Each structure stands twice: as C-alpha cells, then as structure tokens.
Amino acid sequence: MDQQWVFGGVDSHADTIHVAVVTDNGGHLADAEFPTTTAGYTAALAFLGAHGDVVAIGVEGTASYGTGFTRAARAARLTVVEVNRPDRAERRRSGKSDPIDAYAAARAALSGRASSAPKDETVTGIRALHNAARSTVKARTAAINQIGHILVSAPDAIRDRYRGLRGKTLIDTLARQRLHGDTVHTAVLTALKSLARRVQTLTAEHDELTAALDGVASAHNPGLRAAYGIGPDTAAQLLITAGGNPDRLRTEASFAALCGVAPVPASSGKTTRHRLSRGGDRAANAALYRIALVRMASDARTREYVARQSAAGRTKKEIIRLLKRAIAREVFRYLTTTVTVPDIADLRPLRRSKNITLTTVAEHFGVWPAVISCVERGTRRDDDLAGAYRDWLTAA
Known part of the structure; x- marks a missing residue:
C-alpha cells in the first residue's frame, strides 16, 4: 500500500507540545502530547512520521514556545510554517483545547492559510541583547521618576539642597551623599541614595549592552549599521x-x-x-x-x-x-543585498602616528571633532569624508 501524505499541527506550551496529524483531505488521524525536551521532540517527529509522509507542519509560536520543536523539525528537513492563533470568532464557535488547537494548526498548513516561514534564528542574539538593553532603559527611567517624586514631597531642607541639580549631576550627587539628620531625613536620603546608585548601575549596564549590540549588529549587516543616522538600537x-x-x-x-x-x-x-x-x-x-x-x-x-x-x-x-x-x-x-563598507580601521592609527589631533583635522575639514571621531570609529558612515581624510593624512 502506498504511503499516504499527512500534515502536522503543533500547539506549543512551556512544558509540553500537543501534536496532531491530518490526512491530505483534512481527516483527523491522531494526536498526542510530548514534553518540550530533545527526547520529546524526537518522539513527536517519530509520531508524525509513523502516520505517513509529512508534507508540512503548522506550528503556533515558532519564535516562542515552539522554537525548540521548530528547530528539531527543520533539522530533520521537514517543512515548517508559522500558524497564527485562531481569531476569537472561530474559538467561540469550535471551543478551545490543546487537541483542537493542534488540529486547527494542521488544517491551516493543509489549506495553505498558514504559509509563512518560521522566524529567522540568525537574529536571536540581536533580539536578546536588544530586549535586555530596552529593559535597562525602562528600569532606569522608572528609578529617575521615583527620585523626582520623592524630591517633590521631601522635607524643605532636602528639596532646597537638590532643587537646582538636574540629570547626571543630580544622580551623582545623590549617590555619594552622606546620611544625616533626623529619622525622616535619614529615611528619605537613604531612598534617594539607593535609587541614584540603581540609576548608575543601570546606565553602566545599558552602555555595556549597547556596545555588545553594536558589535553583533555591525557584524550581521555592516552596510545597515554604517548608514547615516542608523545607530545600534535602530539597526x-x-x-x-x-x-x-x-x-x-x-x-x-x-x-x-x-x-x-x-x-x-x-x-x-x-x-x-x-x-x-x-x-x-x-x-x-x-x-x-x-x-x-x-x-x-x-x-x-x-x-x-x-x-x-x-x-x-x-x-x-x-x-x-x-x-x-x-x-x-x-x-x-x-x-x-550585500553592501561593502569601506575599511576605516587605518585612519586613527595613521593620524596618531603623525601626532595630529582631532581638533586639527576637524578645523581642516570644517566639521566638529566629534564627526571625525565617529568616522574613525565607524559609528558614522561618510565615504567621501573618509576618503578625503585618508588622502590628507597620507600627504601630511
């Protein structure tokens, strides 16, 4: 008897995946639950293959709970398609359970309604760094807002002392202050000092994450990162x-x-x-x-x-x-497309070897020293300026 064609569907969760199999005309064959482990993924793929030749597998959540199964299925050279969660009207009509969702994913793969390729894993590291950097910004903003709220209702002596300070100056001053005064003053100053140190820690953490993100994004797509106005976060x-x-x-x-x-x-x-x-x-x-x-x-x-x-x-x-x-x-x-970015690594060593300052270069080209520094470090792409700068250094 000829092997039949089948389609798979996966409803993914943190600890388990529910797998369903349908025929090429939509008939239900079987469903089962497996753990989200390497052995579980292997068993799930064997379960699918036992019912026929697998044409495609619809997976709900290929970039979240279904990432592990998607990776295992693609390693087995099976076609995986992204399945969107059923809309509310359909869920009210057909109900909600793991088998129902798994069969719905299989039917979506069969009908062609689900045809999107899974999320590309090449940006997994970039996504992780980007999320971590964004969370530090949110936490730092929350701490800064708390400092402002505390100062609004603080005793007059504390308010008058820090009223004229803003931004980094305020944070640094609060972080190195000495506690003094009565119980109320000491409590308020302790809270302000703790929050200020938290802001400093989060700022350093954000700078570190941004530097790592810059390196990974530049290596992944140097042309995009070098384009004017595109920094590490936007890239x-x-x-x-x-x-x-x-x-x-x-x-x-x-x-x-x-x-x-x-x-x-x-x-x-x-x-x-x-x-x-x-x-x-x-x-x-x-x-x-x-x-x-x-x-x-x-x-x-x-x-x-x-x-x-x-x-x-x-x-x-x-x-x-x-x-x-x-x-x-x-x-x-x-x-x-692959965009070749001209190499600028020689500019700074060449300038330093001739004992030329950034200010001298900036005055010659009529720009700010920061512009020359950005061109040297590759954080700002200006091919014309970089070429003219290299020619000028060579002739100097």
Missing part, C-alpha cells in the same frame, strides 16, 4: 523585524507595508486619496521615525529635501512620512 530593531518576517522581504513595497510606512488607499466614489498606515510593526516604524529625525537635524541632503518640500506647501508630518518611506526603501536594499 537592531530593523534586523529583528526583517528576521522575524522573512516572507515580507520579497519586495520593497511589502517591507514598507510591514513597517507601516506604505500609504493605504482610502478612495471612494469620485474621491481618490491615500491615508497613513496605522498597521505593521510599530517598533520598526518608530525606528524609521528616529532615523528620519536624525537626518532632518544633521544630514545636509535631508535638510535640503525638507526645505524643498516645505516650500511646496507640505507640513512637517507629511515630510516625515515621505522620509520614512524613502528610508524604508534604503533599508530594504541593505537587508536584501
């Missing part, structure tokens, strides 16, 4: 968005829609118009927004473009929307 977010949605990188337009910067048709009758997209990956949209703001502030070409659009009567919001769309087009190029 990481765009790489995470692209790695989590490889099927959306087929065309530049689909990537723009993924980032929520593609205008959406909103025409009706004799009215022809477009509206701003409110969908897509909002984190990627925010990253494009930050890049646009940086370029509007310091990039000569972008400033000229903004001036032209303003003269044409467009508002700042409309100009930013156009910039985000153009930046998405540029980012798509970096994500889908």
